[in-house]
Amino acid sequence: MITLLRFPFRKSIGYCIHSSLFRFSSLTTCLQRSSSSLRTQITDPTEHAAIHEGLFYTVPQNDVNKLMYNNWMSPHEKNMNKTFQEFCILIRRPALEMMEILKRMNYKYPLSRFLLYGEMNAGKKFTMTHVMHFCKNQNWVLLTVPWANEWNCKRLAVSYNSHKESLFDLPVHSKTLLEDFLIKNTHLIKDFTTSARYEFSEQESSEEGVPLIDLVTFGINRMKFANDVVGALLKELQNLANSDKIKLLITIRGINAFWRKTGQQKEKVKEIHAQQLTLVNQFMDLLQSDTKNAVAMCSVDSWLLYKNDRRLYLPTDLLGKEGIDFLEPFIPIEVTKYSEEEIQKVMDYYEDRRWIQQPEAKTTTGRKQITVLSGHNPYQLYRVCVPL
Amino acid sequence: MAASIPIAAVTIVRGAGRKLRHLNGHGVSAPILQRYFTRTLSTKDLVSSDHTDKKIQRRSEKISAAMKAFLKKAREHEIKVNIHTEEYELGRKHLANMMGIHPDEMTKDHINEAIQYLLPSGLFDKGSRPQFKHPKDFLPVNLEFPFDVSGRPHHYQYYTMKPYYYQMMSEAAWRTESLKEEEIRIGLTGQAPKESMTHLTEEFDWMDTKTLIHTFKSTYSETVTEKDHKRFVEVMTKLSKMRLREQDVEFLRQYGSQKSLETKSADSGDDRKFLTDETGRNYKTVNGFRKTAKARVTVYGEGKGSIEINGRGLDYFNNEYAREQILFPLLLTETLDGVDVRVTVEGGGEMGQSGAIRHGLSKALLPFVSQQMCNKLSLAGLLDRDSRIKERKKPGQKKARKQFQW
Secondary structure, three states: OHHHHHOOOOHHHHHHHHHHHOOOOOHHHHHHOOHHHOEOOOOOHHHOOHHHOOOEEEEOHHHHHHHHOOOOOOHHHHHHHHHHOOEEEEOOHHHHHHHHHHHHOOOOOOOEEEEEEOOOOOOHHHHHHHHHHHHHHOOOEEEEEOOOOHHHHOOOOOEEOOOOOOOEEOHHHHHHHHHHHHHHHOOOOOOOEOOOOEEOOOOOEEOOOOEHHHHHHHHHHOHHHHHHHHHHHHHHHHHHHHOOOOOEEEEEEOHHHHHOEOOOOEOOEOOOEHHHEHHHHHHHHHHOOOOOOEEEEEEOOHHHOOHHHOOOOOHHHHHHHHHHHHHOOOEEEEOOOOOHHHHHHHHHHHHHOOOOOOHHHHOHHHHHHHHHHHOOOHHHHHHHHOOO | OOOHHHHHHHHHHHHHHHHHHHHHOOOOOHHHHHHHHHHHHOHHHHHOHHHHHHHHHHHHHHHHHHHHHHHHHHHHHHHHHHHHHHHHHHHHHHHHHHHOOOHHHOOHHHHHHHHHHHOOOOOOOHHHOOOOOOHHHHOOOOOOOOEOOOOOEOOOOOOOOOHHHHHHHHHHHHHHHHHHHHHHHHHHHOOOOOOOOEOOOOOOEEOOHHHHHHHHHHHHOOOOOHHHHHHHHHHHHHHHOOOEOHHHHHHHHOOEEOOOOOOOHHHOOHHHOOEEOOOOOEEEEEEEEEOOEEEEEEEEEOOOOOEEEOOEOHHHOOOHHHHHHHHHHHHHOOOOOOEEEEEEEEOOOHHHHHHHHHHHHHHHOHHHOOHHHHHHHHHHOOOOOOOOOOOOOOOOEOOOOOEOOO
16 A cells, blocks of 8 residues: 555645646646546545546556566556556546446356457557456456467467367467466465366376366476366366356457467468467357356457558457457447547646656647647557657 | 044055055056045045136046047048048049049949949959949948037947947837836726727837848947847847837837738638538638648638548557647647648658648638738748659669669
């Protein structure tokens, strides 16, 4: 709770702090920007409601380190965390919508798929972080795929699958996936054990009743079998979810990578399609399964496409016919660019964090120029404010 | 008492004289200093009248020395002028004789023609070609005595070496001060101003450095520098931005002109016409071009500042510079939040498209903006179609300019 103590939220003190920062702005604008209208003290997303829309909340540093630091955050966000000394998320409508639905959902029905879509850099990733934090506080088991296109592009080892000849394994990628899973969920899966026997090869196999953690560590240690361990893990999680022991949240960022060509090569096979990867097939089976107590949150990203096609952002364009047929029915959630008020709030936050230094940028005319220049795009707003 | 003072004064003065000697280094003779000091301090002088007469005599001697010098200089100048005029007249008569014109009917143009014919020169600088001018054109103006009998100069700023320049500046400063006081008085009491005061809408064009230097040299024979001109502009602009009385406006008109900038094609009536939409909103559609990009821009009045390019926002452009190009006309005309823009653009690359949009935008903004702003836009070059295109590749070279390796 160190982050909270550093910033007292009494109006008078906030005003004093801000009057020194906003020397050049008029009194009325100064009063509007007092710190109490910027943030909430509530760090638990379960308590976030529509009242809190447009406010920032700080994610406690423990959660940041555990959930996000390793695989989820990009270097750009890590830099922001360092410079701002905290990790704040703006509470926006798509996240609130999703959390409302999750709160009221009937978990006895099979898996429901959410699809986040929006223009590039509109904030899909941050809504996902918000929902992940929410699920974490409610003790869900998190299974995250931080960037699905990594399986397509990042050329680490590829091996032939031992069980099916046509499929390809990605041992290193699956190892990172397992490690990530462990870091996030050890405290939740301590007590659970496997329910079936899994044979990885003639010699190696894992018995029934082995604790799940052992299974996962086995996969981490023996990279050769990591991909099979992932499959085993997914089945176990399905069983656990069906028996009402856990609640499962699957996040896949960039799901439209499942229906593209990869850049992976293996000896003579030069063109591998994503459908030929075991990881992809495993996750597709999971998404189409009838597990209860599970939710899949996927996002479609236009960053995967070639440069000329990056204007497209609707799911139909990005997923193609195959993807839509696979994913239907899903719940679409649109993530829009910043509205006028949100931009003002974000710029208030940047001023609060002393990211914007130039006095002209703090005036209303300066802010107008910044809003128009950035085109209401969150990432572009960040880039416009960088030299200021 | 009366006697003690002079003695005390003398002792003080002696000490002061010694100190002064040390300071000067060369050694001012103490008796002279003593005389001067004692003259001012002693009470005897005030009492006796002989001494005062002597005093005035001495002072007038001193001043008349300066006067004498001035007179001498004036006389010398006059002699010089006379010599030059005599020569000029002689030369003029000779020229007239040569040209076959009557000397009375000879004008400056005739003289210039003659000199150009007789002494042709190919020098570029026209000032350094041979000229034949009346001495009053090139010799410095000789003022009258700048000070009176007692030695007090007429002009209250004579000891600044440019009295008339500083007079002008101080007058402007005093006017600003008085206007400020007036404003304060109005603000405090809430009364109406004493005289009718107005803000001027159009800006002033102040005198150039050259014209300023020339005016001061010719009329007052003062040398004014560029720094002085800079200060002049600052002071005058400051004054012109306040609420001015008529007398202030007249004062300012001596040093600058207020007429609006010369108009070009932006004045034509067609460019500044609206078209009305079905919903009653004013709009204007215009084509803009740059390289191979074509933009069709429609600007709607009474908007909130939304920009739409090919169905997407301003982040249609990834390049920040391209976005700034589009913002520039809106910032100049200060219509960022008063106007909606809708654009369809084809062809070209990113920068070409943004240039085309800028061209079309500035043309389309003309009806929504005042005449002076139209002129500003045309001066800024926003209304010109940039005619630069890709240079042709030449045979024998790799590209337009790049040559083969030899």
